[in-house]
Amino acid sequence: MRIVTASEMRQLESTTFHEFLIDEEILMERAGISVIEAMWNELGDLRSKNFVVLCGPGNNGGDGFVIARDLLNTTEAVRVVILDEPKSGTARKNFERYVKQGGVVLKFDELDPKFVSNMISSADVVVDAIFGTGLNKPITNERYASLIEMINFYSRYVVSVDIPSGVEADTGKVLEHAVRADMTVTFGFPKPGHFLYPGRELTGKLKVANIGIPQQASTLLYSGMYLLTRDTIDRPQRPKWAYKGYFKRVYVIGGSERYKGAPILTALAAQRSGAGYVKLISTREVCNLAISIDPSLVCVSLENLYGVYEIFQEMGEGTVCVLGPGWSLEDSEEKLRLIEHLLKDFRGILILDADGLNILADRIEILKNPDRKARVVLTPHPGEFSRLTGKPVSEVRQNYNELKSFCAEFNVVTILKDATSIISDGNSVFFNVTGNSSLSKAGSGDILSGIIAGFVSQHMEPLEAVKAAAYFFGLIGESVESEGMNSSYELLNRMSMVIKW
Secondary structure (H helix, E strand, O other), rough: OOOOHHHHHHHHHHHHHHOOOOHHHHHHHHHHHHHHHHHHHHHHOOOOEEEEEEEOOOOHHHHHHHHHHHHOOOOOEEEEEEOOOOOOOHHHHHHHHHHHHOOOEEEHHHOOHHHHHHHHHHHEEEEEEOOOOOOOOOOHHHHHHHHHHHHHHOOOEEEEEEEOOOOOOOOOOOOOOOOOOOEEEOOOOOOOOHHOOHHHHHHOOEEEEEEOOOOHHHHHHOOOOOEOOOOHHHOOOOOOOOOOHHHHHEEEEOOOOOOOOOHHHHHEEEEEEEOEEEEEOOOOHHHHHHHHOOOOOEEEEEEOHHHHHHHHHHOOOOEEEEEEOOOOOOOHHHHHHHHHHHHHOOEEEEOOOOOOHHHHHHHHHHHHHOOOEEEEEOOOOOOHHHHHHOOOHHHHHOHHHHHHHHHHOOOOEEEEEOEEEEEEEEOOOEEEEEOOHHHOOOHHHHHHHHHHHHHHHHOOOOOHHHHHHHHHHHHHHHHOOOEEEEEHHHHHHHHHHHHHO
C-alpha cells in the first residue's frame, strides 16, 4: 500500500482538479460519504445514534458538513459545532447546503463550556473535522485547544476525518494538542503520521477510502513510500529439490565475555528461518554453550580476533555474514579493521548489528570505499542510528527522509528498528507496523538479524529479505502477546508457527 505525504496528496488533488477536470466539490462529497460508509460498516445501524460534528474553517470542516448533511437523511440527531466561519469556497457551499437541509449549527464561542461538554458526552459519535493533513504548526489558539481536550475527555466514540486534528500528517507528532480517535478515515492514501508514534496510537482503527482520484493521476506521482502488508512482501522460495548446498552459507561472528547469548540467538534464528548451513564463530565458552543448546550448529572457537581472518578465506560470494551480535567495544580498533577488511574483500552479503554498528560509527566513511565489494545491511535502533549519523536521537528517530538519504549516500539497506520500523535502500521507504512491546527486550534484535540472514541465504535480495524479516518477526511478537511477556529465546520457538512456506 502506498503512503504519501501531505504535500504529495495536495499535488494529487491538484492534478485531479486541473488535469482530469474532476471538481473539488466532487472529491469533498465522496470524502464525506466515505466516512458515512465507514461508520455504517464499523458501528452498525446509525439510525438510532446521535452525532456531534465538529467542523474547522478549512476543507476538513467542509468534509464535516458533507457528513452532517448526509447523516440528516438517516437521523435528526445531528448537531454541528463551528469555531470559525468556513474559509474555502467549497467548504462554504457544503455548509450552506447543510443549513438549507435544516441542519443545526452551533457556534462554539456562543456556548457555555459545560453545555459543550454535556453535548459531547451525550453523543454516541463525535466526528472530528477540525483540522486535516494540512496542519503543520502548533495549535496555540485556546478555543481549539480546549475543544480538543473536551473531545478527549468526554467522548464515547470519535471518528476523525483524514487524520486526528492536531497530528502532523508527515511525522505523527502532536502539534501541542491532538484528538485521540477510535477510528480515522483517510482519503486516497494513508499518510506517514498514521503509522508513526504518537500519531499511530491517536489514529485508532485506520480506514483508507477511495474518493475517486484517477489511477492515471496516481501513477504520475512516485512517492516511494509503502506500508508492508502480507500481500506486498516476498517470501523465501524453497524448491522441493533443494539441498543444503543450494542455500547460501551463514556465518555469525560475535560474542564476548559479557554478551554470550546474542550470537547464539542470531545463529539459531538463521537456522530456523531456513538457512541450510550456519557457522558460529565466537569464543570457546560461547561455542560450548551453543552446542549444548543445539548440536546441529557448526561452531568455531577462536582465542582472539586474528583467527577470524582465516575464516574469511572460506567466505565466498555465496555467503552471508552477520557481524557484531554480542560484541563489546573492547578491541574496537582491531574490530574496525575486520569490518574494513570485510567491506573491501568479502563479495557476499554483510549484515552489521549491535556493536558492529557502534564500531562502524567511528569511521562511517569506510562504507564509501570505491573498492568495496560487500553488499551491506545495517540494523540499528534509534540510538545506534544516531551514532551512525552523528545526529541527536530526537532528530533521527522515525525520520524516514534522514534514513533514505543515509542509505543513498552510503549505498546500504537499513532497517531503523522501532515501534514502527522503517526500511530503506536509498530509493524507497517501507513502514512495518507488525509487532508490539513483546519484542522490546534484549536479544530480539539479534533474532531479527538472524532471520534476515536466513532469508538472504535462501536467495532473497537483501531489501526483500529485510522487509519480510521485519514483517514476520512482528507477527511472532503478536503471537505471544496474549501469553504475557516472554523471553527472547521463547520467541525462537514461535518462528516455525509464523514463518511458513
